[in-house]
Amino acid sequence: MDWLAAPFEVTFVQRALWGGILVSLICALAGTWVVLRGMAFLGDAMAHGMLPGVAVASLLGGNLLVGAAVSAAAMALGVAAVARAARLSQDTGIGLLFVGMLSLGVIIVSRSQSFAVDLTGFLFGDVLAVRPADLTHLAIALVLALAVSVVGYRPFFALAFDERKAHTLGLRPRLAHIALLSLLTLAIVASFQVVGTLLVFGLLIAPPAAALPWARRIPLIMAGAACFGVSATFLGLLLSWHAGTAAGATIAGVAVLQFLLSTTAAGLRNRRGRLTVPSPAADQRLEYGHSS
Template sequence: MEWLLEPFAVSFVQRALWGGVFVSLICALAGTWVVLRGMAFLGDAMAHGMLPGVALASLLGGSLFLGAALSAAAMSLGVSALGRSRRLSQDTAIGLLFAGMLAAGVILVSRSQSFAVDLTGFLFGDVLAVRDRDLALLAGALALAAAIAAAGHRAFTALAFDARKAHTLGLRPAVAQALLLSLLTLAIVASFHVVGTLLVFGLLVAPPAAAWLWARRIPLVMLGAAGLGVLATAVGLLVSWHAQTAAGATIAAVAVALFFVSAGLRRAVA
């Protein structure tokens, strides 16, 4: 029992746990729609697209959250704009912006004197450095994500299964798509400090995908994803404490591992 509780008696691990819990709940709300809509590549690209904004904010001494939000919003708008072209598929537009934004971010970070340290933190996060101010921001982000998810639930559901029917029902698919991208942007921006821009994808997709194997009702998928995300956070922090591994990466690895465990159990009982 002491082995299990020892890490969580430390104040910075407690803050890391709360940060991971908030992020897991936000990612459950957004990630469920990412899985249902098949938007995984877009989510991954937007996570990488945050890097220029985060790097620029760091160089200028500004807010990393604000830099990440502006960069992710620019990525979202760019994908939407290029996606309207009849000559380019949306995958091509996402791929171009993905590579361009990531390259711009690395170039900006390379101008920093602490290039290796900064880039590692941006890409893989630093959950053990979460402060009380960060927890307050994450709590606010969770409240906003819940409001967006509740307001757009009916439109998101219709859009996930039949965009034409959504239009027929007067649900304005274009507005719903923009609102969904806003929710995805919020989840990615809120998560990068915990698991970094590369590994946010693990918490965004793995728990909802694991929950989707067992449930078909969207609220139940979200609830299961939230539970699995919180479990991944707690187990990841515990393992990283005793194994002396990177906390954010360990959390993401546990989240992905839980998906494969869930898939194996589902196959066994099928």
């Protein structure tokens, strides 16, 4: 079993594993609400819409996390403003701002001499370069994400399934939506510098979507998403070590593969259930044949 344990005897791989675990837990909390609320496109747009802030912070020698947070907040506010002012659908506003912010970021980054390196690092990160300070930041972000999820559980739940009912119950859906966007922003901003926007979005969407067919309650979906995310991190690092592939992209690929396997297995389970459980019409036919 040396092939299984050998990679994780190296210090930087151990830190990468812990970093991936923390990111998986944060993304399980935020990603479950994103999947249930149907906000996957917004999550992708916000992840890539951080590029202008990151680029400006990098060129000015500032803090990348601050630049990312400012850009993500501007993206979230811009989506709401465009949709309300122009009477466009939310998807249209997201798409327009997504393209605009990403284009602006590429333009800014292209002015620097390290264009390719900076953009590659933004998209894919470097999970194998996780530092102890990064683990501390991720641990703090996890505590904050857990607090927001616990405090906002009831309004988030109502908002995910029936916004009008949330308003009727006095749960202030607009405020809940802002809090949900804040949770999403926290997950993306806290994680992108370590693992890049590709892996953040992969762990934000794929594990909750993989857990969704197997759980009925939201806490169980979050727990399942955490398990899928952690296993994707472990298997991704293991495959990356032995195959010599990019660690972040391999983890994201494993997460998507888990989703495909999970949905396939759930589909086979449902099909088998439909074949083994007689339909009402079949029950009537059997009953009629017995009485005759």
